[in-house]
Amino acid sequence: MKPKDEGKIAEIYAATLVLVKEQGLAGITMSMIAKKAGFATGTVYIYFANKEELIVKLFEKCSTDYANDYFAGYDPSSPFKVAFHTIWMNMLRYSIEHFDELVFIEQCFHSPFITDETRKATKERLLPWRELIERGKKEKLIKQLDASWIMLFVRGSVRDLVKHCTYNQLKITDTFKESLFEMCWDGIKD
Known part of the structure; x- marks a missing residue:
C-alpha cells in the first residue's frame, strides 16, 4: 500500500x-x-472516508497547534503577570497568523462533528493556562471568579479583536497589542 x-x-x-x-x-x-x-x-x-472524518482530524490538528502555541516561551515559574502576558500575546499572535484555523475551531467546537470526548481533550490541552489562572486567584492578583469565566473573557476578547481587525483590514501594531493587553489585564485584575 x-x-x-x-x-x-x-x-x-x-x-x-x-x-x-x-x-x-x-x-x-x-x-x-x-x-x-x-x-x-x-x-x-x-x-x-467522509467529511465528518476530515473535519474531526483537522479540528484535532488545529486545536493541538493552537494549544501548543499558547505555551510557546511560557515559564510557569515566572511572575503571574509575566506568564499571563506570554500566553495572552501567544493567543493573539496565533489568532492573527492563523485566522482561518481560529474561525474553523470556533465553528467546530460546538458542532455535532465534535464529540464531548474531543471537547474534553481540547480543554485538557489548556490545563496549564487554567492552572495559571488559579495561581493568580490564589495570589489575589486577579478577580475571584471561576477560572472558566476568566478564560472565556480573555479568549473572547482576543478572538473578537482579531475578527474585527481582520474583517475591517485594520493593522494591529505592537503598541496597540500592548494597550489591548493592559485593557484585558485591567478587566481581570483584583
Whole structure:
C-alpha cells in the first residue's frame, strides 16, 4: 500500500479552512474541498472516508497547534503577570497568523462533528493556562471568579479583536497589542 502524501493532506486541510471561513462548516462538501485543493474528489476520499472524518482530524490538528502555541516561551515559574502576558500575546499572535484555523475551531467546537470526548481533550490541552489562572486567584492578583469565566473573557476578547481587525483590514501594531493587553489585564485584575 502506498503511503499517504502529507503534502496532499496539508492541501486538503488548507482548502477546507478557506471554505469553512467563506461558507461555513455546514455549507461545504467533499467535492468543493477537492475542487478548492485542485484534486479529483476521489483523491480526497483516499485520505478521508467522509467529511465528518476530515473535519474531526483537522479540528484535532488545529486545536493541538493552537494549544501548543499558547505555551510557546511560557515559564510557569515566572511572575503571574509575566506568564499571563506570554500566553495572552501567544493567543493573539496565533489568532492573527492563523485566522482561518481560529474561525474553523470556533465553528467546530460546538458542532455535532465534535464529540464531548474531543471537547474534553481540547480543554485538557489548556490545563496549564487554567492552572495559571488559579495561581493568580490564589495570589489575589486577579478577580475571584471561576477560572472558566476568566478564560472565556480573555479568549473572547482576543478572538473578537482579531475578527474585527481582520474583517475591517485594520493593522494591529505592537503598541496597540500592548494597550489591548493592559485593557484585558485591567478587566481581570483584583
